[in-house]
Amino acid sequence: MTDIRVEALEEPIAAKLREECRSDTYPAASVRVFPSGCAHTDCYQKSAERFRDFEIREDDVWVASYPKCGTTWTQEMVWLIANNLDFEKAKAERLTERVPFFDFPAIVSKSIPGIPEDILQFFSEMKTKRIFKTHLTKDLLPLQIWTKKPKVIYVARDPKDVVVSYYHHHRLWNGYTGTFEDFFEGFLADVLVYSPFWDHVLDYWKLRDEPHILFNTYEEMKRDLHGVIRKTADFLGKSLNEEQVNQLAEHLSFRSMKSNPATNLEIFAELERKRHGLPEQPDLKFIRQGECGGWRKEMTQEMADKLDAWTKQRLEGTGYNLSSFNKISDVKGHTVGQVVMDHFQTEASTLPQRI
Numbered sequence: 431m432t433d434i435r436v437e438a439l440e441e442p443i444a445a446k447l448r449e450e451c452r453s454d455t456y457p458a459a460s461v462r463v464f465p466s467g468c469a470h471t472d473c474y475q476k477s478a479e480r481f482r483d484f485e486i487r488e489d490d491v492w493v494a495s496y497p498k499c500g501t502t503w504t505q506e507m508v509w510l511i512a513n514n515l516d517f518e519k520a521k522a523e524r525l526t527e528r529v530p531f532f533d534f535p536a537i538v539s540k541s542i543p544g545i546p547e548d549i550l551q552f553f554s555e556m557k558t559k560r561i562f563k564t565h566l567t568k569d570l571l572p573l574q575i576w577t578k579k580p581k582v583i584y585v586a587r588d589p590k591d592v593v594v595s596y597y598h599h600h601r602l603w604n605g606y607t608g609t610f611e612d613f614f615e616g617f618l619a620d621v622l623v624y625s626p627f628w629d630h631v632l633d634y635w636k637l638r639d640e641p642h643i644l645f646n647t648y649e650e651m652k653r654d655l656h657g658v659i660r661k662t663a664d665f666l667g668k669s670l671n672e673e674q675v676n677q678l679a680e681h682l683s684f685r686s687m688k689s690n691p692a693t694n695l696e697i698f699a700e701l702e703r704k705r706h707g708l709p710e711q712p713d714l715k716f717i718r719q720g721e722c723g724g725w726r727k728e729m730t731q732e733m734a735d736k737l738d739a740w741t742k743q744r745l746e747g748t749g750y751n752l753s754s755f756n757k758i759s760d761v762k763g764h765t766v767g768q769v770v771m772d773h774f775q776t777e778a779s780t781l782p783q784r785i
């Protein structure tokens with residue numbers, strides 16, 4: 431097994447964010463883990479080897495992402511496709527139970543009522559078909575993913591929307607009391623849990639042509655949910671007729687998932703708001719705004735320019751084109767046409783846009 435090495439995260443901005451995250455349950459990052467150089471909380475280490483050695487089943491399905499990229503949305507879509515559109519069960523059973531969070535022990539510092547103490551053992555004993563959510567970087571996934579090759583569906587999102595969404599997430603779950611500016615600096619300095627963002631995305635994107643990997647984006651889901659449903663169903667070996675695609679798209683709409691207690695995590699969010707003495711604001715909901723370009727409401731132009739320059743530098747020579755988020759893709763995500771905006775990035779900085 432490849433050795434896992436851990437270094438303390440000593441950057442001053444990381445220390446500042448740790449101070450500003452008041453939750454006694456969901457801490458900020460304090461270590462960097464190699465391989466991958468991913469930032470983690472100090473809870474990661476106790477499960478590191480168990481994550482790597484976890485027994486994979488060939489028929490597992492993994493939904494992978496950097497946080498706030500549309501994981502929950504993808505989980506619900508994948509679960510329903512894999513379970514022949516069993517809407518009744520989807521509404522009766524919480525998504526967190528149907529598609530559990532594999533690396534939850536890496537982000538939580540104490541046990542949570544209702545969640546098995548040894549959740550990895552629980553996962554290994556599951557009798558039903560397993561669909562997992564994970565935010566692990568490619569290099570920290572269970573090693574058998576690369577030999578047993580279960581299906582992996584990755585979802586990426588524009589980092590400007592990710593950082594805003596992750597900020598509000600931290601306010602709610604991590605009891606973050608600092609400024610958006612500090613949080614933003616932490617994102618660019620790669621010290622947030624599961625950062626560096628671009629390494630996370632690119633490591634999976636490079637595998638997009640592997641038959642067991644599907645690479646989707648949040649923007650594509652917003653623009654052409656029906657197309658993404660069809661592509662994902664095809665990838666999972668399921669066929670859906672037009673009526674079923676329409677039904678699923680309706681179930682996955684922002685409005686529907688926001689009001690659905692099985693997907694909106696409101697029961698947990700309410701606990702966290704109480705714990706941190708927070709009001710019931712729209713931004714302090716788990717399913718929050720669901721927009722492309724919502725970052726414009728929170729980020730100054732200077733910050734947006736800084737993030738764009740950071741993205742440009744990180745993407746240099748990779749071939750990854752952010753504007754491809756707005757293109758139609760075929761079954762394996764290859765671009766075959768282009769709609770909406772060709773120069774999304776340029777226009778995005780000047781136009782008020784809601785997709």
Ligand code: A3P
Binds near residue numbers: 495591688
């Ligand atoms: P915002 O905070 O920008 O609203 P994740 O599941 O990876 O944590 O991602 C959360 C983001 O996905 C949140 O973004 C959330 O509102 C958005 N989201 C969840 N369900 C959605 C849906 N059905 N349609 C659009 N966006 C959705």
